[in-house]
């Protein structure tokens with residue numbers, strides 16, 4: 001038997017959750033303290049669940065300082081459904097192009113997903129440079145009047161993260177923050193729609209948070225199937241059909257942990273900065289041995305991707321890491337190498353352990 005506390009979980013997603021959240025979730029599976037009933041058997045039409053949803057929404061509004069003319073929705077279908085819903089609601093049939101920044105694996109997936117629904121213009125495409133960097137503002141070329149602009153704030157696979165709001169043109173701005181929402185403060189008012197699936201920094205897979213400006217929603221296409229129309233979910237206050245009750249329960253506990261234990265997103269951001277700086281510094285100091293994937297200024301604080309200079313040692317590295325309770329470090333299948341995901345619930349101590357292992361392994365195999 002492994003003791004969960006002894007294992008450092010660097011999984012790319014679903015990712016680690018804070019031990020206190022896991023404790024509350026396991027208690028809730030047996031019986032919720034307030035009702036005596038398992039969370040898995042609670043009706044989504046109960047007062048208890050309405051209060052839970054309201055609390056989860058309030059926590060998100062407080063943490064991100066969400067302006068009142070934005071809706072906060074809890075949907076299903078993950079990031080992949082959002083790729084499609086955005087095009088269905090705001091581009092299909094309009095005869096205009098939707099502009100995308102193609103900066104990595106997930107933004108390329110978003111582009112593939114919407115081609116059947118709208119013409120797409122790539123304002124920048126990093127495929128030829130192996131998705132090792134992000135574009136500078138002057139490298140982006142926008143359409144004259146795009147239906148909207150879409151980009152991925154943090155490319156989970158390659159480990160690239162924007163440090164600014166990208167895509168500032170006179171068009172609605174849509175942003176996939178699946179792998180970095182809640183890791184730092186965000187200026188929500190700079191965007192028209194932000195979405196993030198839960199399984200990185202918000203909770204378990206199954207729920208997706210959408211933060212959408214009311215003005216934008218009013219412009220959505222008519223005639224959509226109800227379940228794919230944002231207005232349906234706004235009207236039903238996220239209970240149009242049965243929502244993922246357990247995932248929302250855990251999300252509420254995660255946001256409570258961020259508020260009460262961590263002390264908000266400024267504090268979370270400072271911890272995340274410390275963690276990623278330590279790891280990148282270690283890699284840079286051992287540059288004869290390790291090769292980071294991302295260009296320095298675009299390095300992600302959430303997903304640190306690198307390889308061994310001597311790739312023949314990769315299998316051994318991964319096995320030894322796992323033996324030392326460092327889990328989830330294998331790179332995404334499309335890129336290979338190593339990926340250490342440093343989501344909110346990964347502690348500085350976890351990263352210190354990894355950093356020590358990086359040094360020891362390099363020394364032993366020099």
Ligand SMILES: Cc1ncc(COP(=O)(O)O)c(C=O)c1O
Nearest residue numbers: 078079080106156176178179197
């Ligand atoms: C940035 C990003 N966007 C979208 C997705 C796809 O999300 P889902 O698997 O929830 O459909 C992922 C998956 O990891 C992701 O990392």
